[in-house]
Amino acid sequence: MPRRFDRYIEPLVDDVRFGFYREISNFSERVLAPRVLKLEREKSLVPDDLIAQMGQLGLFGLNIEERYGGQGGKLTDLVLMGLALAYHAHSMAITPGAAASLGSKPLSAFGNDAQKQAHLPDLAAGKRMFAFGLSEPGRGSDAANPETRAERDGDAWVITGEKCWTTNARWASHLIVHAMTNPEGRNGHRTTCFIVPMDAKGVDYNEMAGKSVWRMSSTGSVALDHVRVDNSTVLGEVDKGFKVMVDALNGGRLFIASLALASIGSALDKVADYAQERVQFGGKVIGRFQRVQDVVVDLDIAAEHYANVILDQSQRYDRGELPRESPAKAKIACSRTASHLLVDAMEICGGVACLDEFGLVRHHEDLFVTRVGEGSNRALKTQVAAALMPDIKRELQ
Numbered sequence: 001m002p003r004r005f006d007r008y009i010e011p012l013v014d015d016v017r018f019g020f021y022r023e024i025s026n027f028s029e030r031v032l033a034p035r036v037l038k039l040e041r042e043k044s045l046v047p048d049d050l051i052a053q054m055g056q057l058g059l060f061g062l063n064i065e066e067r068y069g070g071q072g073g074k075l076t077d078l079v080l081m082g083l084a085l086a087y088h089a090h091s092m093a094i095t096p097g098a099a100a101s102l103g104s105k106p107l108s109a110f111g112n113d114a115q116k117q118a119h120l121p122d123l124a125a126g127k128r129m130f131a132f133g134l135s136e137p138g139r140g141s142d143a144a145n146p147e148t149r150a151e152r153d154g155d156a157w158v159i160t161g162e163k164c165w166t167t168n169a170r171w172a173s174h175l176i177v178h179a180m181t182n183p184e185g186r187n188g189h190r191t192t193c194f195i196v197p198m199d200a201k202g203v204d205y206n207e208m209a210g211k212s213v214w215r216m217s218s219t220g221s222v223a224l225d226h227v228r229v230d231n232s233t234v235l236g237e238v239d240k241g242f243k244v245m246v247d248a249l250n251g252g253r254l255f256i257a258s259l260a261l262a263s264i265g266s267a268l269d270k271v272a273d274y275a276q277e278r279v280q281f282g283g284k285v286i287g288r289f290q291r292v293q294d295v296v297v298d299l300d301i302a303a304e305h306y307a308n309v310i311l312d313q314s315q316r317y318d319r320g321e322l323p324r325e326s327p328a329k330a331k332i333a334c335s336r337t338a339s340h341l342l343v344d345a346m347e348i349c350g351g352v353a354c355l356d357e358f359g360l361v362r363h364h365e366d367l368f369v370t371r372v373g374e375g376s377n378r379a380l381k382t383q384v385a386a387a388l389m390p391d392i393k394r395e396l397q
């Protein structure tokens with residue numbers, strides 16, 4: 001069934017892309033939506049059969065070049081996938097989304113031929129995933145200075161530290177580990193990225209317990225105890241690891257913004273339908289009350305506005321024309337608006353909005369991650385401020 005915000009998406013992309021968006025929306029409606037509630041109540045992660053079906057649709061290889069078995073798509077295609085899948089649950093979108101934007105993207109952008117040949121075909125087929133190991137228990141926003149260390153030992157490197165909040169850790173064959181290699185180096189020239197097999201000696205993964213957002217998404221903590229890897233695992237250049245991480249996060253922020261927009265679109269449909277059905281005060285549907293209409297219209301305004309912002313930015317990103325701080329601004333604004341509006345939307349639906357089966361409370365919880373994930377909104381404002389005020393930028397360097 002078409003969603004109300006589809007009419008805003010359609011004119012912003014070409015016919016092929018809109019067809020892809022509709023196909024994935026239909027898949028989400030037909031295959032994912034009927035299973036979300038039961039899976040969440042059972043505290044289950046995205047089950048293997050759904051991951052396999054997403055793999056068959058090519059979702060894990062969306063942004064991988066065709067010569068490695070991928071779809072040859074761009075960030076705009078990932079954003080459309082995010083809009084289509086997150087409409088029912090962010091977890092369903094973030095699983096292929098993080099695998100693509102944080103897993104295979106750094107490899108495509110910075111890997112050498114041997115690394116690409118070794119991994120991209122399997123990643124494109126959804127047979128395995130890469131996870132993104134930037135955050136640590138003591139290093140969240142201050143990610144440029146990891147406590148994880150990698151030290152040279154002959155031709156090898158020995159890595160020790162801990163990564164946390166690692167999306168897709170449960171399914172990952174490898175973790176891209178961001179580690180300190182040159183503590184005395186200047187900002188941005190202190191760290192290196194390594195492609196570390198999850199089954200290497202000294203790697204210990206645990207699923208993080210008690211997470212009440214993105215419930216079906218795997219979020220792991222990964223301990224690295226003197227993990228020995230050879231030089232061929234270095235991704236990009238030695239001491240230039242932060243560049244690898246920042247490059248992935250930049251595009252990833254528009255993907256995260258697409259999840260927030262999907263929540264707005266979902267709430268719009270839910271509230272507009274409910275307001276035409278729910279009867280109070282002697283046979284009047286609540287949609288006749290202007291203060292109820294206020295919320296429906298606020299959701300609609302936000303849906304149209306952020307569809308324009310996010311799809312315009314993603315297409316400019318794909319053409320290499322987007323300033324670095326723009327995706328951060330889109331994520332900040334869309335996630336903040338979406339979480340405020342979700343509370344209004346729930347209020348309009350009254351008590352029923354508290355029920356998990358109604359669907360809005362899941363969006364309300366999941367939206368919290370869009371405010372902190374891939375850079376906390378407040379910390380990201382420092383990046384935006386630096387672009388506006390060159391003196392501040394010089395002070396940060």
Ligand SMILES: Cc1cc2nc3c(=O)[nH]c(=O)nc-3n(C[C@H](O)[C@H](O)[C@H](O)COP(=O)(O)OP(=O)(O)OC[C@H]3O[C@@H](n4cnc5c(N)ncnc54)[C@H](O)[C@@H]3O)c2cc1C
Pocket residue numbers: 098102132133134135139140141142164165166167168213214219369372373374375376377378379380382
């Ligand atoms: C569900 C989930 C999945 C995630 N997946 C991944 C993943 O796959 N890989 C990965 O590496 N990480 C992942 N993360 C981690 C995420 O990127 C971090 O949570 C985020 O960077 C913030 O770090 P922190 O939580 O340690 O908060 P902190 O850095 O401790 O910040 C706490 C708060 O302090 C304030 N603050 C901090 N610094 C500043 C500043 N400079 N200016 C202004 N205010 C500031 C902000 O309000 C911020 O929210 C995930 C997180 C979640 C919740």
